[in-house]
Amino acid sequence: MNKLLTILLLFVSCQAFAQSKGEVIVVKDPLIDSLIAKRIELNKARPTTTNPTSPTIVSSMGYRVQIFYGSDRKQAFGEQAKFKADYPKLNTYITYKEPNYFLRVGDFRTRLEAQQFLNEFKSVYPTLFIFREKINAPALDGSDN
Template sequence: MKTRISIITFAIICHLGIAQKGQINIEQDQKINELIGLYKSPKEDSEYYRIQVGFGSSKKAQEIKSNVEIDFPQLASKTVFESPTYRVRVGRFKTKLEAERNFMEVRAKYPDAMLLKPKKSTK
């Protein structure tokens, strides 16, 4: 009798284990992809020299960026958020010489500008 109950119980458990089939749908907010893009963007520029022109709140950074685009249209400008401020950076220079030449021009107009060295890669 105990053997039959054990066999029946085992058969029911096996049937329930096999019967659990389903489909999983993951709905992801689009903002997650945007955040991933923001996270990746500073890392993509880590091989280049850049010039940081200014920083501040989002509004102040946008004003600085607009002025930089007028003053130096040949240099690509970018606003980067690094907690707790937004930073405005221009240029992507492979060599230190090229970066320093442009830095001298930018610094004449924006005295608080800083030349940022590339980060060492961890490959």
């Protein structure tokens, strides 16, 4: 009888302390909703393919050629400025992965294009490497069709 009373008392006490359903109140800045709506609108406007008439940059996997790496920030930006002065049409990108800065050039769709660039500039920049990474895809020419 003592055991039955203990189990019954334990069961009743568990029910008394059980969690009841409640409500969650979200406190947020009203600008968050407007930012989310703007982001959705921008994503709807982004094309799925590269369109020469659209100013939107579409990223895809491709290749870049690394022309410089080193731990000196000023030297990396100096090399970038020097390269941009000589070749203004080619895009340059500086990334930092501790402890080095990497200067990579170009947005090449194929490894063959990157290899041609590497062969052309090997005499000027002796330590060139090709890397596969996300690029800003250049516009396709209409002459391929």
